[in-house]
Amino acid sequence: MGEKKTYTRRRALQSIGAVAVAGLAGCSSSGSEGEGPTTQSTDTETQTTTEATTDAQTTTNETTEQTQESTETGPEAADFVENPEEIHPTLVEETSVPSDEVLLGFRLEDSSLPFTTEVYRAADDAEVQATETYDTQDLSEVDLLPDSPQALDTVDTDREDIHYGTTTIGEPLKVTLVARNETDTIDWSAWSRTGYPYDGHNEDDPALEVDCYCGGMNYTAPSGGTWARVIQVTPTERVETGTTIALNWTSSRL
Incomplete structure (x- = not known):
């Protein structure tokens, strides 16, 4: 690991x-009102x-x-493992990708948070990086999701599941991250992103363009409600078709 x-x-x-x-x-203590010193x-x-x-x-x-x-x-x-290279073989074995597409796996490592982050296809008109909170957990009320919310398929692991979908070179895979919070209001941040065989970090000509469950930003999930954020990942021409990519975001409470 x-x-x-x-x-x-x-x-x-x-x-x-x-x-x-x-x-x-x-x-500190005091006597009853009107009593003198003892x-x-x-x-x-x-x-x-x-x-x-x-x-x-x-x-x-x-x-x-x-x-x-x-x-x-x-x-x-929670032990944060940030191990996209180790989960990549599992993702490859459990999925298939068309020869003219790229498969993107999303692993949200949120072991220290009181919820499991869900991943859905975003509404067509949802703006990338839009972030909303709702006082309900009814997904039909989350306008960053389509009318009939469709969760990404998942691959089970002994830790967080890997959510995955496919896209073509140059076309973004746009998803909405959803956190339904059963506890008191919680603040957290996503402070690390890693990937294998690409992560899109600190490159002039990145293989992946990632917009953005961003490190350094603070997020809030309301008590008994829902938090949602739209992100997208776009494979560039540096990625060969038929490739499977595992991405890992690590987050923890503030």
Whole structure:
């Protein structure tokens, strides 16, 4: 498998920050309204302070252990593999491509997100890079999809499925990415794109023109709703007909 990356740092920082806030809140107290100050002995104050410090330390240790366990076993512990070269043989074996076309596989590596990104053919009049959110999960209400939404065919893997379609040289394969979010509102970004045998990155004359589930952009999926974005991939004359290409986008929550 390819190089792995683990998404854990943000969750750990959030947990530690929560413990710090809870500790500060526990240090302040006041009597009932109208009551005067209460005098306690130095021994009692020292004992109370020692007990509070011990309790806070215990809570911190327990929370740290829980955070470590969560990041090692929970959805936040996704191992990002970015392995289009390794999944390419599976895509070739499980599909067929006409001799005058090019097959494009879309793998959305979203293991750290609470949804699985779906891939549909875009509406004919949908503008490339158009992005919309909806307060419903009814795809008939998503105007970036055609009236009868048609999902791309998929190849199963032991991780995210590969969605695929075919096109001809110079003709874009335009699709709509769809995220139906069952949880609270979530913000995320797609921060990496790789491909095999082409990825279209940093080339003056690219084999693939990709527009664009873009790294560095922030996306939001509303609670109980739907996020959608239109992208397209166009093989240029540098690609031979009959070629199968695997593309991988990696994303994670902000």
